Amino acid sequence: MALDSRPVQEPSIPKVLSVTDLHKTYGQTVAVDGVSFEVGRNQIVGLLGPNGAGKTTIINMILGVLKPTAGTIRVEGLDIARHRRQTLERTNFAAVYTPLPGNLTVYQNLRFFGMLYGVNDPSQRITELLAQFDIERFRHTKCGVLSSGEQTRAGLAKALLNRPHLLLLDEPTASLDPAAAMDIRQRICEFAAQEAVGVLWTSHNMYEVEKVCDRVLFLSHGKTLLEGNPKTLPREYGKQTLEELFIAVAREPLTLGGPVA
């Protein structure tokens, strides 16, 4: 879903997310090496790269569950290192590898996380989200017995509980069939457009990235290699498609060269 009609960001309003010179090292291993980027309101930014490029590491640092070695992360101008609670109150996430606890029902999970995020009138909000993601019939079903697609919907309902200003999505459609993935993409884009949210989206599905993202960052070995509009970036680097560009970045990042004149 192209979101070209979204309003232009006012320069005076702080970006939803500002990442500056972010580093993460584990001993001698460099996982993230000086990454900087911003996500504005009404903007969906794709974080792309091969496995091990540092995408999930960056998301974990933005979520405050992994401490950066250096660099700053600001959510709406607030440094997460000093304002953890305030920044996490306006952030949420969904990731394919972090399903909701399977031993609670969908409603119980949403109630629990609603309280943790300080959601006002959680019953009303849960009802809205169950309808929005078409999972009302699973309200009292344990999450562990839901199909992958239903679990993804429940996880996304959790991710939108607190009407986040910053939404982090780590391969949100990875386990879904094409029809379900399209449906989920559409619902996320609707939410992002209605609530003026900034979204950071990782995916290995280049078709999806081209559809939903306003801007993409290609990461390789923890560094930002390329950045730009997913619709024009392939041509700028002499490639036909985003997928072709992705493969070039993944296989031979050093031989990619600069933009084609």
Place this chain on the structure above:
Amino acid sequence: MKPLRRMAAILLRQFYLIRGSPARLLPLFVWAAVDIVLWGFITRYLQTIAPSGFNFTPALLGAVLFWDFFTRVMFGVTTTFLEDVWSRNFLNLFATPLSIWEYLSGLVLSSIATSTVGLVVMLALAMIAFGLSFFVYGLALIPFLLVLFLFGIALGVFAVGAVLRYGPAAEWFVWPIPAVLSPFAAVFYPLSTLPGWMQHVSHLLPPSYVFESMRTILAGGPVSWPGLLWSISLAVLYILLAGWFFARIYHRAIRTGLIARYSAETLS
């Protein structure tokens, strides 16, 4: 209000889990009840063969009940934490605005609720079936329960810190802790029975003051209020140390990335 709501969320989650699962509901009181029944009959038997008129019921059955209460408090904390380990919920949980102090307070709230269930069942059984009267301990009953509660919380928090540090497999470390401590806590015998080095360890354990005081009261002696006050202070100190230990482990896990990849157990 929001911190209270976040603490209450941990309690609510535990309520949901217990309500929907007999496997979680029954252990709240079944093992404690089995202990009371077993020791109730042992006490009754000893009463029949004892030469003098010593009353074994408050000395042995009371000790079992107090020790089981301490164990329930500790396991109340650890089990609530382990629910997050078993359901691989760390990333979801610690990416919320919940602070570690709110999380630990939520574990304590949950422990208060679950250990109270166990205590009520044990009290009812011990009083109705075996005639144990808590009036014999007088006002000292209050500090007895307080010391055991505080020390149970301290050990529970320490144990969850250890599990957080060493990964899910370290769960085995939690369950035997009360059994390892019980000989030093002098639950069933006077401290003087123990060799010198064990007595030194006992003096560092708040429950040993409870059980010594209990036996002194039953022998007709005065309550050692300074001793009980010292044991309360010791238990509070251990809670602070356990909280500090957990906070250190948590911050280390945030630095190394263990919270996000907990099933790996170690990232070295």
